[in-house]
Amino acid sequence: MGGTKILSGVVDREGNVLRRHEGESPATSEADVLAALDASVDALLDDRVSAIGYGVPANLERGTGRVLRATNLHFDDFDLAGHARARFGLPVGVENDANAAALAEWRLGAGRGLSTLVVLTLGTGVGGGIVLDGALYRGWAEVGHLVVLAGGPPCQGACHGRGHLEALASGTAADAVARELFGAEATAHVLVERAQAGDAGARARLAEIGGYLGAAIGSLANLFDPELVVVGGGFGEAAGELVLAPAEEAARREALAPADGTLRVVPAELGSDAGLVGAALVAFEALDGTR
Ligand SMILES: [Zn+2]
Secondary structure (H helix, E strand, O other): OOOOEEEEEEEOOOOOEEEEEEEEOOOOOHHHHHHHHHHHHHOOOOOOOOOEEEEEOEEEOOOOOOEEEEOOOOOEEEOHHHHHHHHHOOOEEEEEHHHHHHHHHHHHOOOOOOOOEEEEEEOOOEEEEEEEOOEEOOOOOOHHHOEOOOOOOEOOOOOOOEOEHHHHHOHHHHHHHHHHHHOOOOOHHHHHHHHHOOOHHHHHHHHHHHHHHHHHHHHHHHHHOOOEEEEEOHHHHHHOHHHHHHHHHHHHHHOOOOHHHHOOEEEOOOHHHHHHHHHHHHHHHHHHOOO
């Protein structure tokens, strides 16, 4: 589930997306959101489907999966798993969308086989998930709201903080840089294109974004000592090494030994399917009773 669309799919245990469906994410009421969600399941349901998983951009109650508060959706303290189990008669798993994407990158993507890693997604906002000692951290990992520049630009949406990673290294932040450099119509896409074509100003500003990202990663390294930091999301993937290389350099500067020499920042492997595949893995957890 996203703020603008609901992507659903039939996914097998290996992460292959066998069928997919895309619908609008209504911004009107909880009943409308629920109707759209149910329709996105109905569109794909057949006898092969053995469980349903949801990735929701929301804070969930730990242990129950109750949707407490969604950032860009009309969902307020709702038992989505209970609703779906009753309606569809299948095992149901619910997880925060960024956590689900991190689960997918760990199990089936860039983090395969590791036991401690951090996954960051740079899109409209900045999301993330943390795998610690061989288990996904299921709490509120609001990695996008780490402070990387005290007193910096204001954050987005309902966040009243300043200088958060999301305000400095999201696709939205890159859009603002693009407008500043190349005019009102420019977007992060243009910024990356110009940098790839060798524009020194564009390259410098993407390196600056990478520096902010690296500051956050360095702090995360000093907390969790991840073997790997995986960066995905629409903007993260488009910018690639233009942002990741300066991020790794900055992160190593901030990280304590031995991470100052060993920490790696790599691109995500599952692309825009990470959230979808992660939701499926959450469904299989519910089916197998492994949660
Ligand atoms: Zn914030």
